[in-house]
Amino acid sequence: MKRMEFNYGRWLGVILKIAMGLFFIFPFLWMLSTALQTLKETLSFPPVWIPASPQWDNFVRAMNGGPFAIYAKNSLIITGSIIVLQFLIMIPAAYAFAKYSFVGKPLFFGMTLLAFMIPTQVTFIPVYLLLADWGLIRTLWPQIIPFMTNAFGIFLLRQYFMQIPQELIESAKLDNATEFKLIWRIMIPMSRPALATIALFSFVSHWNDYFWPLVMTDSVSIRPLTLGIAALKETEGITNWHVIMAGNAVLVGPILVVYAFFSRQIVRAFVYSGIK
Amino acid sequence: MANRTTWDRIRPYVMIAPAMAGILTFVIYPMGYLIYLSFYKYNLMNRAKSKYVEFDNYKQIFTRGDFYKALGNTLVYTVGVVALTMILALLTALWLKRNTRLNAIIQGGIFIPHIVSIVSVSLVWLWMMEPSHGMLNALLRSLGIPPSHWLQSSRTALVSVIIVAVWQAIGYYALIISAALRNVSPSIYEAAALDNASRAKVFFRITLPLISPQLFFILVIMTIGSFKVFDIVQIMTGGGPNDATTTLVYYIYSYRTTNIGYAAASGVTLMAIIGLLTFVYFRLLSRKVHYQ
Structure with missing residues (x-):
């Protein structure tokens, strides 16, 4: 009972x-x-x-509601370029912060911290004016280069690099390994979980980004999917919800597929980051 | 040999140089430039005609009703989202605390709204909150409750936006809180069980105090995040009806081309608020590290 x-x-x-x-x-x-x-x-x-x-x-109707091939291509180029650029810049910086002591290190580390805290909603006007001065406003660059330094990535990777045993590095140095080889052969393979976390987090946040492309673009040819889908609301009027939802499903699809495969890593990435 | 030591000395700087260049160009310089702009009546078409106006933009901000309206909306939004999310996420985390398969699946499910673009979330809810054909009013009608205007009335619009934001955030914060809950040592609970302590007593005397550092932490993160709210408002209401959902960032956004100096001054105000909250955040962070 x-x-x-x-x-x-x-x-x-x-x-x-x-x-x-x-x-x-x-x-x-x-x-x-x-x-x-x-x-x-x-x-x-x-x-x-x-x-x-x-x-x-x-x-079909949703995809004919705008140049969606261009939007999708832009989203892929932007997200892909950001991730590649961030990795090229982040790995050496994280290595230097983890393994060297040098004059001014706290200052530079503090700068990284600042970059982590200041939101794009504060900097978008001056950055727009700057990029306009450089003549880049009609290109995809304004959606890529402002994100070249991934402060969150530098923190996380530095943490990982610091945990790699010093003996491993010393023995590699005895073998006359260059610094580049050391990073490529030891540091990167040993911090793969952190790198995956950072890449996934970067992918999700930039694929989904709406604010930055909205304030940086003024022509259709350089806009990403998020803006294209949001624009369906205007072009389809307020009654054609079936078309808007079809477009919306196209935007959600890739993220859900990625989530289905990497849900554990993605969840971990978000728990680590603390801030989205 | 001398060359080698010189290289050794400058190597760390070379390695961090690209990262620092990015931060200088896209964070630090813009912060300074924003402050500079806030003292000007900026002419976008002809920069030579831009005029230094001292504190005029700031004086304007603090005397204008629409700025206070935006600030007030942001405060209501922040308090609403933070309080509701905190309580619901805590309850959810307690409910899904045990490490079972079902709990893991449910947690994975409630996390989905957080990884989906805010554009998608906003559009789906916009459709569900549509007054005449939307799902929510259909539900209310079939339950015999009078339907709501949701986003289309200035009385309910901000609350509707808050509902969507809370719905999106719960999964994420429940996850962080349940990670904190799992870090509480089981031996403490075992001791309480030996003393026959009631569940409420265990929660208020043991669980809550032990996870309070993490809860404070989340509180500050959420507050900073809520102060920056924009996307959801831009897509769902466009700040309306009647400025009922105009938030601080939306306000800045709406002046970004017509009155750059004024928008910059509003931006500096936002920066100051976020700076203050960040200061609190780091105070808490250092204390938390101290504990461990």
């Missing part, structure tokens, strides 16, 4: 937990359902849960 009661409570708990999980996932399921409905179905009451016949056409 006692055991029965216990099980009852347990199952109630399981059901409530699943209900809570659904509460957070439902809007995305609803997005997919709407994306496959006809206009008439979206306007009906009570709402249609599962469309009578899936309207794949909505996706």
